[in-house]
């Protein structure tokens with residue numbers, strides 16, 4: 001009998017605990033809001049619209065040696081073991097006929113500072129450094145200012 005009472009008591013404690021947790025978590029995410037807004041954990045929020053890529057000039061650099069922003073859409077451009085779509089326009093061979101900027105000489109230098117006959121493998125994955133420019137509101141505010149020499 002005593003054991004049964006203890007078991008019942010324990011069960012009661014567990015149940016009231018979970019009821020409390022539910023009370024403290026209205027809606028399921030505890031009222032937390034992420035940078036993407038408040039969405040319940042169980043829900044899939046609708047995707048944002050695609051960003052607009054301003055087509056004119058590449059936006060100006062903010063610091064010396066900044067990888068220039070990409071002033072065009074890169075949707076479906078494959079960069080993989082088998083293909084590098086970017087190089088089909090930006091390689092020294094193709095750039096002229098495509099009217100694209102050649103990759104610069106720094107892209108031929110390997111990490112021992114030797115200049116190679118072809119693009120250095122460490123520059124192969126262009127999007128590691130270059131990102132498309134887009135009219136996007138920063139998710140987190142910052143007070144970054146361009147270096148004096150570029151103002």
Ligand code: HEC
Pocket residue numbers: 055058067068069070071072074077079085086087088089090098099100101126127130
């Ligand atoms: C179909 C040809 C083509 C392909 C493919 C292409 N680009 Fe471009 N890219 C251009 C042209 C042309 C420009 C010159 C600006 C313009 O007209 O949009 C340019 C401009 C750029 C610039 C700015 C260069 C500068 O002068 O500041 C960068 C960076 C760039 N592209 C990176 C990339 C990357 C990375 C990829 C692959 C994900 C890529 N591009 C794929 C044609 C191409």
Ligand code: HEC
Pocket residue numbers: 065066067068084086087090101102103104105106107122123124125126127128129130
């Ligand atoms: C490790 C970072 C890195 C990677 C990877 C990289 N780049 Fe760059 N890229 C830069 C930087 C930094 C600059 C600006 C300084 C310079 O010219 O080297 C630049 C400059 C450029 C320019 C402008 C050249 C000019 O003369 O103004 C083009 C075009 C370009 N990159 C295309 C590419 C393409 C295409 C790829 C992939 C095949 C690529 N980059 C991979 C860092 C990178």
